[in-house]
Amino acid sequence: MKRTNNSKLRIIPIGGLEQIGMNITAFEYEDSIIVVDCGLAFPEDDMLGIDLVIPDVTYLRDHISKVKGFVITHGHEDHIGALPYILKEMNLPIYTTKLTMGIIENKLREHNLMRSTKRKVVRHGQSINLGKFRIEFIKTNHSIQDASALAIYSPAGIVVHTGDFKVDYTPVFGDAIDLQRFAEIGKKGVLALMSDSTNAERAGFTQSERTVGRTFDHLFAEHSNTRIIIATFASNVDRVQQIINSAYKYGRKVVVEGRSMVNIISTAAELGYLDIPKNTLIEIDKLKNYPPEKTVLITTGSQGESMAALSRMAADIHKKVTIMPGDTVIFSSNPIPGNEKSVSKVINELSAKGANVIFQDAHVSGHACQEELKLIYSLVKPKYAIPVHGEYRHMKANAGIAEQLGIPKENIFILQAGDVLELDDKGARVAGHVQTGAILVDGLGVGDVGNIVLRDRQHLAEDGILIVVLTLAKGTNQLLAGPDIVSRGFVYVRESEGLMEEAKEVLNVALEGCLNSRNADWSKIKLVIRDTMNEFIWKRTKRRPMILPIIMDVNV
Amino acid sequence: MKRTNNSKLRIIPIGGLEQIGMNITAFEYEDSIIVVDCGLAFPEDDMLGIDLVIPDVTYLRDHISKVKGFVITHGHEDHIGALPYILKEMNLPIYTTKLTMGIIENKLREHNLMRSTKRKVVRHGQSINLGKFRIEFIKTNHSIQDASALAIYSPAGIVVHTGDFKVDYTPVFGDAIDLQRFAEIGKKGVLALMSDSTNAERAGFTQSERTVGRTFDHLFAEHSNTRIIIATFASNVDRVQQIINSAYKYGRKVVVEGRSMVNIISTAAELGYLDIPKNTLIEIDKLKNYPPEKTVLITTGSQGESMAALSRMAADIHKKVTIMPGDTVIFSSNPIPGNEKSVSKVINELSAKGANVIFQDAHVSGHACQEELKLIYSLVKPKYAIPVHGEYRHMKANAGIAEQLGIPKENIFILQAGDVLELDDKGARVAGHVQTGAILVDGLGVGDVGNIVLRDRQHLAEDGILIVVLTLAKGTNQLLAGPDIVSRGFVYVRESEGLMEEAKEVLNVALEGCLNSRNADWSKIKLVIRDTMNEFIWKRTKRRPMILPIIMDVNV
Secondary structure, eight states: OHHHHHTSEEEEEEEOBSBSSOOEEEEEETTEEEEEOOOOBOOOTTSTTOOEEEEOOHHHHHTGGGEEEEEOOOOOHHHHTTHHHHHHHSOOOEEEOHHHHHHHHHHHHHTTOTTTOOEEEOOTTOEEEETTEEEEEEEOBOSSTTOEEEEEEETTEEEEEOOSOBOOSSOSSSOOOOHHHHHHHHHHOEEEEEEEOTTTTSOSOOOOTHHHHHHHHHHHHHTTTSOEEEEOOTTOHHHHHHHHHHHHHTTOEEEEESHHHHHHHHHHHHTTSOOOOTTOBOOGGGGGGSOGGGEEEEESOTTOOTTSHHHHHHTTOOSSOOOOTTOEEEEOSOOOTTOHHHHHHHHHHHHHTTOEEEOSSSOOOSSOOHHHHHHHHHHHOEEEEEEESBOHHHHHHHHHHHHHTTOOGGGBOOOOTTEEEEEETTEEEEEEEOOOOEEEEETTEESOOOHHHHHHHHHHHHHOEEEEEEEEETTTOOEEEEEEEEEESSSOHHHHHHHHHHHHHHHHHHHHHHHHSTTOOHHHHHHHHHHHHHHHHHHHHSOOOEEEEEEEEEOO | OHHHHHTSEEEEEEEOBSBSSOOEEEEEETTEEEEEOOOOBOOOTTSTTOOEEEEOOHHHHHTGGGEEEEEOOOOOHHHHTTHHHHHTTSOOOEEEOHHHHHHHHHHHHHTTOTTTOOEEEOOTTOEEEETTEEEEEEEOBOSSTTOEEEEEEETTEEEEEOOSOBOOSSOSSSOOOOHHHHHHHHHHOEEEEEEEOTTTTSOSOOOOTHHHHHHHHHHHHHTTTSOEEEEOOTTOHHHHHHHHHHHHHTTOEEEEESHHHHHHHHHHHHTTSOOOOTTOBOOGGGGGGSOGGGEEEEESOTTOOTTSHHHHHHTTOOSSOOOOTTOEEEEOSOOOTTOHHHHHHHHHHHHHTTOEEEOSSSOOOSSOOHHHHHHHHHHHOEEEEEEESBOHHHHHHHHHHHHHTTOOGGGBOOOOTTEEEEEETTEEEEEEEOOOOEEEEETTEESOOOHHHHHHHHHHHHHOEEEEEEEEETTTOOEEEEEEEEEESSSOHHHHHHHHHHHHHHHHHHHHHHHHSTTOOHHHHHHHHHHHHHHHHHHHHSOOOEEEEEEEEEOO
16 A cells, blocks of 8 residues: 555655746655756845845755756756755756756856766757656757756656747757657657746747847947947857857957856857857957957846946946947846846946947847747647746746646646645645745855844844943942943934934933842843833834844943 | 126926936026926935935025925926925925825825915916016826926026926827927927936837726726726826726726825815716725625735735735735736836735736826927927936937937937036036935935945845944953854854854954053954954855944943
């Protein structure tokens, strides 16, 4: 009887649902667990001071003996970024395609994990066996090369996971998505399809990456008398290829600027994913040897990130590039939700320096729109549909498409992180819930900043802090020094002198009563300080700074 | 000779350029100054804890004897919001149209300024004389009723200021923009046109507000079996009118929810700008007496503002309304740049509760696109063009349109706040610069939070604070108590116990050397504490909390 329970396939999203980022999903069958992707998330606005966010992998830790390794769909941060942090704790092998592995290895080197981590490069069309699973890598298209869908074969059936994908019939490099293979596997009978929901709210088809190349050609022809600066995503190798193509055609030298872009471009070039004509790429220091209209800069900063190369140029703090009136600056990107204002700030700064900023038509998405999702559903014809990769609204839109194509509503699962979806030949159901969550990384600290610290930071950010210090005589509670009041982030010291004097008087009155009573312990005294100050400050300023009483005592 | 200098017209934008918000412009001729609009701005992301921002009106203060009053174009916060704060300091009369005055009076009442403030309601087509100026109010269309352009007649010539406007040939209420009058004044010869740049990057025409009414009719017909909740801007009275019209047509009762919306709607209804059929509007408490499909809620929160009614419904903390599966929620708005993520959060929460969220096609802008700007330039035919109301990119786009229509480049002025543009029959030039700026309002404090406080709040928000307290013996510098270390917003106390113990040891060693040296004054001791802690904490955590040393002394 025990066997029945064990011979179910369990799909457990450990992150990546109802959010953008932190994609990681466990597949479990009997004694085998494989993990698809291991991404990070960027901090939300209320995660003050946090650098990045990684998934809580308690479930993997608790079942580590079963875990066979990581299978990675593509090389974006939201799919690989947490790997170094998780690998430090659990030594597991990585299976993925060549370029994806190259990008991961850059990270492993940085974290000193190259020697300890077993790695295997897999080709599209190839399969690997991990415990009870066989995983086949299927060629797809995305805004980074070498992206894969996965066909996950288990004794309970086949699950197809699209990864992040689009259908590009005319990709810049390599083959189009392997639609035939999706169809072939579909013919065999697919238990479940997990598909990318990012653009599920958008009608129609995502344009081919190649259309952007044509736009570049037009823009290069139109702006033949000015320097051209193009900002795009560091990892979009095809985009960079197309800029290089246009530059070569129009006789311009190319400079690549921005650390993350230089890293990925050199990895891509080394591994043969980028074809750079001889003498086209030059060092940034050589820029001055060429007339501006014979140069192109490809740069990071398309999201208005304050430390990125383009933002530094716009703010006039870039060491090597100064924006000149007449420069043509092209944003080959769309702002990711949340970045609109930073991008607009950079555009304003560039415009004010006389640059001609072009921010339309030089970008296409890397994710499938509704018609592409319909195509994949129709080729794969899964019994169950599991929308992944998106906020709730996106997954709901994806579910709507599945329903429209005839998948019964009860066979569509919008999961939450931690849900355990059990599938077998009898059916599918959410059978439980495991621990998941977000671990915050701040500097060297992984997980040492939690809700209390964040709440304090929020409080400090809103209204600052007011510290009340006093020194008491040990035993007698006689006030030896203070109360002194020091504030930060609350109000201009000069403006608040009178206020602080008054606060001290109010405090002295309150303390007098409290210190004289023999049974006043420190927690009582602190409470009196907090209450007195909170009330006084609120009444006078309508603000609520953090009140922090500190008491010291001295032997007399 | 002195007269020559004085008989120039000076246009001085005190705010509102290179930003959205805080519109206020002074017009000066000899002994007369008039002020057009007096708006507030909402705090930028880096203005932590700030409630709102008002303009620095030092220039008006320094020339108060000349200032004749405020002329207000329309009733949006970015044009009227700073009035109560400025009026508290300088008692000046207000001139504007009826509804605009009604909205201003709500504010004056709140700030107890009704009795002291002289107010005069002006009709469209009417003029007022203020010192050397005559100001004519011209009917325009905008996303709030009773908006005006101004023709400002001065001995140096006529300046036309569009205010915020669009061209709506079929407005919901009242007349279309008075294009004939623009043409007539243009015929007389206009010195300068100051026009709304908000949508100057957008091609074509802004749609008529009436098109939204048709959309509502379709949506009401389509969703006849569910409750309908519509979020829109509190001040868009025409939008509310059209929702009421559709509700009446489809036999639904209407509830208005959200404090700011209730305020403006009742003012508009009182003044006759809103036509509500009898028995259509009901109190929110009566909602339960009607079947859901016979009700409509009009609510605030279209920007995802965390405290607004719709956000509270989405988060399940609204006292009177609970989102039900099947509810149709319509966003009759576009997210203002910067609000995209908050809006998306609300959409996700509503979707997760089973609501059907519609966020497209139920909104039109209130600002002129390129073709409308071309129309106004062509009717007014100004000698000089002065783009206003927008970020730099918007004003630059507006300038591009002016140039395209034949205004010479040197006659187009993209001004910055504080620029003094002098115009006379000989020409126009930026002849100087006056003090301007942003005054931050936090609680009751106006201007008591400045850059130092904001920088401290930013620092506290990023990494928290680490306070080091010690008590010394007066005179001898003998350490009587401490050093104690208290932190907030830095790291979990439990996680950091070891770290803090170690920090104390490091600190003790550093202090020993420093306290023993006879000439160590407190500033020296504090410096040692800061340096020691900064270095230790950075090395161990790669974080830089604020280090705050506090020293007390005691007579022994």
